[in-house]
Amino acid sequence: MEWLSENEVYVSDKATWGRAAHPLVVAEETLIEDEPAGRGLLARRDIQAGEALFQVPYHLCFTKDVAVRRFAALGVPAIANEEEYMALAALLLYEKGLVESRRAGSANLGSFWEPYLDMLPSSPRESEPTNEFRKQSSETLNALWLWDEDDLEWLLGSPTRTAARTLRAKVEKEYHEACDRLYRHFPHVFDREGAFSLKNFLWAFGVLFSRAVSLPAEDGLLALVPYADLVNHSPFCTSFIDSRPAEFPYSFRAASSPKREEWWQRVLGRRGGTRSAADGTGSSLYRDAAQREVVAYADRFYDKFEQVYVTYGQKSNAELLLLYGFVSDRNPYNSVEVCVSLNSSGLANDSIAERKRMYLRACGREPDNPECFPLYADRYPLELMQFLRFAALTEEDVAGYSDLDQVDVTRPLSRTNEVAARDALIGACKSALEAYPTSADEDDAALKDKSMAKLLTRNQRLSVRLRRSEKRILERTIAGVQREIQSLKL
């Protein structure tokens, strides 16, 4: 908090002239749905709907712009060509490396962001795994894509397990490509044995996936925002983090070039050193940025001591677990992927099967590959039904059409086709359910039985909750589609 106020984040509990006291306090351990959610922000007093929850000056954030200036000053202007995630990861790793080498006795000044870096979660499994389910959370990254294979076994049957492996493989590939493209050319900046090891790179992406925000008012600019990244997620909240022109003047601003210069020299870790042209602090973009701040507004009234939330987006439990390491039992945006193909449930064993295959190929789709769609607790996408109607077409349905693209599958064609399409969906849901080694009721029982639940590690509990939520959607879809078949009036 001290670092924040020194750097002009208004966190004072005292009102000043024209400015109310800051409405939030940091809670070190919060519980959400009876599970540990790490730190969070609580209302220090009643908060009105529409009130700004916090304002963080733009110059404290990690953005690509800062990374470009930071690395240009180190003689690596090529960071400008990197994607935002790569540039931010490099900045995080470099700054973290400075802190660690200083602590190990090196003469550098450490990092301007040291207090912020110190509160970021560490790599998974640096601390001993614990069976005690209330322990852990804010100190360790727990995103699914960073879980080890033993823990992933608990998601056997879930499509989310494959998603986790795919994401991890993708980030590892990014690392090796970054080594070839950039890191190995500047070994004095990117120490691959130390700060820029694969393990640290995974940590940096874990931090970015779970804490970086995309600011709508900046065309989706990616930013790590100290303090704002202490707010937890609620799927029922509509507040989101964004930026705006600074409401109160920061002393670090366009008009104050000595201040700006002083700050930038601190970021560069120089003791009153000289500025090089490559620092680029005079650029117009940088001056503009200095006058902006990151904010979120309360979407409702909060009582004193209530936890305040923002939304991380309308995400399914699989996405929440994958990127953030938690699930929500009451998530209205929960979904599970179901995959169907021409071959599934014997849909393509008809006389026009070859025509369907050719048509799909002409549309740029591989007919033997499954098409995957999200199922929600109360609905499924129209595109799924269109695909199934197409797959279930019979010779009778297409009689009179010279080409399959003349058949309009956006509407029901016949009762037989509607029933066949729905039967195929039921079949796909049943096979998805069969892929799990346990039923939703068994998962439920495991969670309700307190002595059994105590034997589970946190990741095992999260797995069981995710599996159960996916199976419940599949079961509901089957029941709903069966009702639809009964009420078909064509």
Ligand SMILES: C[S@@+](CC[C@H](N)C(=O)[O-])C[C@H]1O[C@@H](n2cnc3c(N)ncnc32)[C@H](O)[C@@H]1O
């Ligand atoms: C942006 S940070 C929020 C601050 C974080 N709790 C901390 O201690 O620093 C995102 C992380 O907070 C936790 N989190 C956020 N919302 C949560 C929720 N609804 N339930 C459980 N954990 C949550 C997860 O660990 C997630 O990766």
